[in-house]
Amino acid sequence: MNATYIALIVPARLGEPLRTVPVEGADGLKDLLGGDLESVARGDWHLYLNAEGTSGNLPPNLRAAQLMHDCGLDLAGAARGPAVILGRDAQGKDTSIPERLLRLAAELFGAPQAA
Template sequence: MRTAYTALIIPSQLAEPIRIESVEPGLQPLQSLVGGDIEDVTRGDWRVFLNAEGVIVNLPPNLRAAQLMDDCGLDLAGVARGTAVFLGRGDLGEEADVPEPLIRRAEEMFDTRLVA
C-alpha cells in the first residue's frame, strides 16, 4: 500500500496558489483538503475530488478548476466549488499520482510552474 500520492490542488480563492502536494491515501486526508464530505468525478486517467455539499453550503465557485475540467472535456462549472483535488486513477480504479499531462496543462493555462 502506498503511503502518499502526488495531487494537484486548486483552491477556489484566486489569491491562493495552485500547488502540487503529497497526499496520504484514504478518505480523511481528502475530506480535510476539501473541507467536508467528498464526491469525485472520474475522467479517463484522472479524477477530481470536491466538497459534496459545495453548492448547498454555498462555497465559492472554483473558476480555475472548472476551467481546467472544461478544457479536458468535463463541464462541471456549476458544481466546482471550494478546493478541488486532482489525483490519478489506477488500473483498478484506485488512487494514483496525478497524471503529468494534467499538471502540464494546468501550468500552461494558469501561467505557473508547479513542482512537487
C-alpha cells in the first residue's frame, strides 16, 4: 500500500494558483504531471516534472524555476509544464512537502490553495 503525502503543485500557467494536494505513489504523480516523470532530489525535497516537457513543447514554468533557484538549483529553462514538489526523508523516500518550502512559495507567489 502506498502512503499519501501532501504535495505542492506549481502550474506552468501564471494565472493558475499554486495549490497543495494529497498524492499517492507514482501513478498519482503521473496523473498530476500528465505523463512520465523526471525528478531532481536535493536535501529535504523532491521535484517532479513531466519527462517530455521540452520535447512536448510544454510551457516554461517560471515559478517552479524561481522556487528551485531559491533552494539552490538552477533549472535554466528546463522546468516546463506543471511541477510537483514533495519532501524527502533521510532514506530518499517521498514525504509531505516541508513547511519551509510552503512558506517560501507563499513569500514568492502567495499562499497555495488547499485542494
